[in-house]
Amino acid sequence: MPEVAGNKEKGLYDFIREKYEPEGFVVSGFSNLDNEIIVALGRKKREAICPSCHKAASVEMLRKKLIRDLDLIKKCYIEFEQAKIRCKCGYRGVEKLDFIGKHSRYTRRFEEYAANLANAMSFSDAARICGIDWKSARQMFYRARRP
Numbered sequence: 001m002p003e004v005a006g007n008k009e010k011g012l013y014d015f016i017r018e019k020y021e022p023e024g025f026v027v028s029g030f031s032n033l034d035n036e037i038i039v040a041l042g043r044k045k046r047e048a049i050c051p052s053c054h055k056a057a058s059v060e061m062l063r064k065k066l067i068r069d070l071d072l073i074k075k076c077y078i079e080f081e082q083a084k085i086r087c088k089c090g091y092r093g094v095e096k097l098d099f100i101g102k103h104s105r106y107t108r109r110f111e112e113y114a115a116n117l118a119n120a121m122s123f124s125d126a127a128r129i130c131g132i133d134w135k136s137a138r139q140m141f142y143r144a145r146r147p
Contacts, residue, residue, distance in 0.1 A: 020069070022099040025080060037072055041080035050087035051096040057087035067100055068132075069107045075131060078107065106132075106140070115144035 017027045020039045028042035043062075050057040062081040069076045083095045099107050106114075110130075117126035118141035127137040 016072075020078065022097070024097075036075040036077060038066070038077045038079055039069075041078060043081060048083040048085045048095040050085060050089060050091050051093075052091040053087060053089040055087070055089070057085040057091070057095075059083045060086050060092075067105050067107060068110055070110050070113060101143075106136075111140045112144060114140045 013030065016030055016037075016039055020041070021027055022041070024044055025041040026044055027039060029040045031038040031040075046059060047056045048059055049055070061084040063084060064079065065082050066077050066079050069078050082097065084093070085095050086092045094102070096102070099109075101108065101111070104111065114126055114130045114132065114137050117129055118137050120126075123137045123141065124134040126141075127134040130137065
């Protein structure tokens with residue numbers, strides 16, 4: 001647990017632990033910087049699940065990723081390690097995680113938020129609110145409309 005100064009920081013840490021612990025990960029700390037918050041997630045287990053056969057697969061490499069999430073007063077990012085795996089069934093690739101898309105730089109909930117904004121207003125207005133490029137907002141909107 002990071003050192004927290006006062007009740008305000010401790011309350012923020014408790015809120016982050018409640019909202020930012022996806023399955024298989026645990027909040028290992030956070031950085032409250034001037035214009036952004038970075039939540040660090042640690043893996044609970046070294047193994048990963050194969051998206052093809054849904055069995056445990058060997059981890060070839062862990063790659064650190066930094067992705068954007070919904071804002072908490074300021075921009076919020078999640079830092080974690082995603083596994084590159086090799087399975088006995090023949091699958092070789094990146095593990096599938098529930099909270100992000102396959103090659104996305106944003107969490108699913110951030111993409112849903114941006115897509116809902118883009119549905120209600122122009123892509124450039126939604127992008128300005130989210131702090132992203134209008135092409136990213138358009139891409140999230142069309143990805144959310146797919147069945």
